[in-house]
Structure formats: C-alpha cells, structure tokens
Amino acid sequence: MPTPERTSLDAIVAAATEIVDTEGPDSLTMQAVASAVGVRAPSLYKRVRSRNDVLRLVVEQVAIDLGNALDSAVDGAGPDDETAGAKTTAGDRVIALARATRAFARARPHAYSLLFARLPDDALPDPAVLARTIAAVLRVSGEHVGEADALSGARTLTAWVHGFVTMELAGRFRMGGDTAGHLDDAFEYGARRIAAALALESDAESLA
Amino acid sequence: MPTPERTSLDAIVAAATEIVDTEGPDSLTMQAVASAVGVRAPSLYKRVRSRNDVLRLVVEQVAIDLGNALDSAVDGAGPDDETAGAKTTAGDRVIALARATRAFARARPHAYSLLFARLPDDALPDPAVLARTIAAVLRVSGEHVGEADALSGARTLTAWVHGFVTMELAGRFRMGGDTAGHLDDAFEYGARRIAAALALESDAESLA
DNA sequence: ACCTGAACACCGTTCAAGT
C-alpha cells in the first residue's frame, strides 16, 4: 500500500538553503536537512541524488534570489543628482547594481560565497540559471557603455564588486584602517570611480 | 624509553600543502596527511591541535608563497614602453603585481581560493603573515598614486584582480564568449585601465 | 617521549524490510 509523501523537493531545498544561510555549507548535512523536513536521512534519496545535488539546488536558489535582487535594484534606482526632477541615468543603475550585490552578500554571506566557490562538478549550477542572474548587469552595462562594450563593462564591474565584497566578508587583508564606516565610504567611492571608468571605455578599442 | 621522532611539523605542513594543491581542501584529511608523512593519524596530534590547525598552517604557507611571488614580480617588472632604455614606471609595477597574482591563482587554484575563503575561526591565518603578503602591493600603490591614496589604490587593485581571477577560476558567469585567449586580452586591458584609473585618484578627494 | 590500535561520535550512502 502506497504511503503518503511526508516531504517534497521544495521543502528540502528551502530547509537546505536556510541551513546554509544560518550555519554555513559545512553544516549542510543530510541528517540536518532530513530532520528539518521531518524524515530520516535515507528518505531524502527518493528526491535527490546526493548531498552535492542538494548543494546544487541551494546554489541555484541563491542565484535566483540574487537575480531578483538585482532586477529590483535596477527598477528602484534613483538619480545620484538629487535635484528635483533629475533623471535616473544608466550610471545610476550601475551604482544601484553594485550596492544591491554588496547588500545581498552582507545579508547572506554564506549563500553569496557559494556562488563563486570552487564546487564539485555535480554541485555546479545550471548555466541558464546563472545567465538569468546576471542578465540585468549585462543590460545596464550595455546602456551605460554601449552594446559593443557591454560584456567588457559587465565583467569589470562584477569583478570589482565581487573582489571588494569578498575581501570585506573574509575580513582579511584589512590593509590598515578598515572600520565599518570607512568601508562604506570606500565602496561608494570605488563604485563611482568604476562606473566612470567604464564610461570612458567606449572611447577605447572595443574588447567585447 | 623515548622513541625517535618519525616526522616533523615542517613535513606535515609540506604534505598538507601538497594535498591541497593537488586534490583540494576537501581531500585534506588527517589520514591522508599522516599517510604522506609516514605515521598514523593520531600521531599528528603531537604536533598540531586539530585539522583546522593544519589548514591554518597551509593557508599561512600559501600566503607566504604568494607574498614571495609578488615581491619577485616587482623586482622583475620591465617597462611597458619597449623602446630601448625606457624606464620601468610605478604603473608597470602595478601591472606586474596583477599579472603575478593571476599567474599564482592559475598555477595553484585551490591554494589561492583558500586565501579569501570563509574559514573557521581556528583556521584563520595570523594577520602579521597576511600583512607581509600584501606589503608589496601597498608599497607599489603608494609609488603609483602617492602615499595618501596608497591604501585606497591597493584595495581597488586587489579587489579587481581578485574578482577577475575568482570568476576565471570558478568558470561561471562566463558572460558569453570567454575563450582562453579572450580572457588574457580582457585581463591585460582591465589591468591597464585600473592602473590608469588609480593614477587619476590622486586628483580626487583622498579616501585613505 | 613518541607512536599506535581501539573506540566514539559523527558523516554520506545503500538496501532489505516494513507499511
């Protein structure tokens, strides 16, 4: 006689993502996930192939969440020029993307780290999911520097933001006086500089 | 009767570093290290406190190796201007540091990733070791943009290089057409742009 | 003083047995 299902793939992914967010990937054990969804560890193998499969689903969920945050940031971007009636520029949207990425990483450091971590092959996220995640970055970069340099601009922006955020999260290489407020200033200053540097790119030889 | 020592802390660190380089941190087990140095796993606890202690020693060794590579890169930097007799500028040394970091990361991807990874508290490297690692970056940055902006310049350079290299190593967010040769071009182009952008910084309000 | 086997509490994963 068939027994009723006591959990679901969605519940497993949700529980696993929560564990990663609160305790980090090392705490993502099959027993912890099973306990969170109310079954025993062996039952999980009815819905997933392995722990790495669970990890992959978490990474993809995180990528989707970051993509949504980036989309929202573009929609909600306001003008840097605070004069009444000033229009929002593509440069404003570039800055908004940088800020949204940093905010996401600070809110969910373990999850964010996973996006760029060295993962086992069977935990690698679907490239199509990642493509959606960065779609807004490519689009805004194109508006800012022109379609020909959209790729090069997106890469430069992403590299700088990711590097800054990683160093901030790791808390190493503090380079002397990195206090919290100082980092905020350094980020805003750097983001403006990078956005400005990208805009100059359209003059140089295209590299896309 | 005292038995002779059959291994040493140096041998343990060397073996552990080799395991990390060849198989990655997940393969760094106490049994693997013990087997490599010719003892049983419990014997390791005579020289180290825990697996995280071994990991910390590996991270510090990697930081020392990167620091040496950066120092060598600065010494060996040549002029971008290939005219006979052209002098090596601070900008040339900035580019040389960027190239050396990328070369290190490509040669030892697992080791490099550890430098910025989220690590357990008892695996965190000694800040003094990390300070030595980046000393050359701070020094060259100061020569390039002036002492007042040395910190800000070093941070921007390190963030961009680290971000670029991480994206390259992870192989995700390929953003369309990232072939091997293309990435080389993109790196050289980006490094020149960042070096140029830093040089402009000295005009702006200092942020150090 | 150093090294070891045995043991403990964990992992991921498989599988026969239950319902």
Added chain:
DNA sequence: ACCTGAACACCGTTCAAGT
C-alpha cells in the same frame, strides 16, 4: 510508493597501552 533501521566505509579526535 514511500519510509526506516541497520549496515558499510569513511571522517576527526581521544586515550590507554605499548616501546
């Protein structure tokens, strides 16, 4: 059809016993 306890091969770590 789904779930489970038991089992297996691993982990890190401790410790009494050997030399």
